[in-house]
Amino acid sequence: MYRRNLLILIAILIVSLAASIIISAEETEYEVTKLEAEDNVGRFAVGESDEASGGKYIGIDYTLDTEGFYNYAIIYENVPETTTVSFNYASPHGGEVIFYLEVEEGKQEVIGAMIYDATGGWDPFGDTLGIVEEQIYIPEGSKVTIVTTSTFNVDYFEFKFNESEKPKPTDGKQKEGVKDLNNVFLSDLEFLRATRVVLDTTYMFTDLSINGEVYSKGLCMSAGHFPGSEFVEINIEGLGFTTFASYIGVDDVTNTNYSAGMDTTVKFYVEVDGVVKYESDVMTIAEDPRLVVVDVTDAKVLKLYTSPVDDGVGTDICVWGNAALGKTSNIEEIFATPVPTESPTPNPTTESTPGKTDDKTGSGNDEETSGYIVWIIIAAIVVIAAVVIFVIVKKKK
Structure with a gap:
């Protein structure tokens, strides 16, 4: 009886220890x-x-x-x-x-x-x-x-x-295959840096809309309380795109619901490699969308941002409708559904090196390693417990 009770006690202690290890591993200490x-x-x-x-x-x-x-x-x-x-x-x-x-x-x-x-x-x-x-x-x-x-x-x-x-640094490089596209919507790209930007919808989860014109693709952002404080930066280096195009204007639905008598005035900016290539006039609600076209040939970083005007931030919610990059100056092709460029015929003499892999490091490696350590410890505890139980049972016999 004594040995059986001891066995039960040891099992309880082992389970408690394993549970405490799991809980402590998941808790964040600040x-x-x-x-x-x-x-x-x-x-x-x-x-x-x-x-x-x-x-x-x-x-x-x-x-x-x-x-x-x-x-x-x-x-x-x-x-x-x-x-x-x-x-x-x-x-x-x-x-x-x-x-x-x-x-x-x-x-x-x-x-x-x-x-x-x-x-x-x-x-x-x-x-x-x-x-x-x-x-x-x-x-x-x-x-x-x-x-x-x-x-x-x-x-x-x-x-x-x-x-x-702590956020992991990123170079904002695009996914495999983007370089092969004739055109691509910005909302489908990786961002180098971005503030409160919403993709393909508004802050109210409604369609992007500028004076009745609806866009299924695009970006939505506030003008912010300070000039240029709300923005998105995109690494486009080496992708071969030559033209950025977008319709710009003030969002219909968000401003209709939240304007509360406040004026809505905003300006849009397009910056290429640190140089402002486009600055809009002041835009207001119920104004028709404007088409923006900017040359981005050989550009490295494309930055879009908005700014409030001198009436305060109000409800300056801004839309970049169909914001896209293309390898042509034809606007219809830039806004079309993206398709790959025609791929060249592979060189039959090209050989791949057996066993060679890309040197890639993921941001979650540290977390994965710590997770493995936790489970190794738990496995060790289970093994020790099994040995202890085996010894006790054998002695009992």
């Missing part, structure tokens, strides 16, 4: 920096409360000042390296919090956004408390500006760091 909302250097409304972690909480909203710029914002300087951001809040309205990184003096880029739901009240405590968490990478020592598309109160932000969540 270095956490908690910053009180009122300790930022932006413009905001202050609320006093004994329940707030710092005795105060703040409110920000989308209100524009007399110059058409945002009136309230949270600005943190010297932010620690971050891979995940969380904050608690309260708001009777849902909205979006947008994070801008100052990449150089006077230049901002979107690095992330967090959608929050209505909590039912203004008090960021108790039953109405809401908590949002999202992976957003912020480099060490950054200056970050946080704005909202609605109105909310917040007590504090937590900037969390875990090495495993």
Whole structure:
């Protein structure tokens, strides 16, 4: 009886140990920096409360000042390296919090956004408390500006760091076969860098539409709060494309639903290898789409971006309809369904080297390796358990 109980106890301990190893392997441990909302250097409304972690909480909203710029914002300087951001809040309205990184003096880029739901009240405590968490990478020592598309109160932000969540660098090289296409839509390509760009639909998951013209392919982006802060960069080096073409304009559905009396004005830009090749006039809602054609012969990087005009960001939702690259100047062919170019006849004298493989490294190698280690440990525990059980059973006999 004693040996049987001992056997059961050992089995329980082994299962518990294996489970704890699996759980600990899956848990993400963070270095956490908690910053009180009122300790930022932006413009905001202050609320006093004994329940707030710092005795105060703040409110920000989308209100524009007399110059058409945002009136309230949270600005943190010297932010620690971050891979995940969380904050608690309260708001009777849902909205979006947008994070801008100052990449150089006077230049901002979107690095992330967090959608929050209505909590039912203004008090960021108790039953109405809401908590949002999202992976957003912020480099060490950054200056970050946080704005909202609605109105909310917040007590504090937590900037969390875990090495495993750091984004892997990418060269943005395109998939196999893209080089062989006569034309290709941008929404089907790999991006070198991109902000809040939506592919082949709008932020409301409706068809891309400019003054009634509907596009099944294309890009949708906001004009952002800062010029050039919302963009997409695409590596097109060596692909042989000579022409970029797209219809541009303000999205019908999103702006109809969210304009709320605000003006919608925006400008579109096309940049090739760091040089602006196209800048539109100011465009507004209910304006016909415009065709943009830009020469990209021998180009390396194509960048598309939009900017708000002096009436503030409002609801400047922008559409790049049928945005595509082609190896011709014929617009109809550029916007047609992509087909491969005629492949040359293979050289019969060409031989492949047996056993030779491409030297490719995937971004998930580290995670896969750590996963293998966990299962090796578990397997070792199981083997040890089997040996122990075998010895006990044999002695019992």
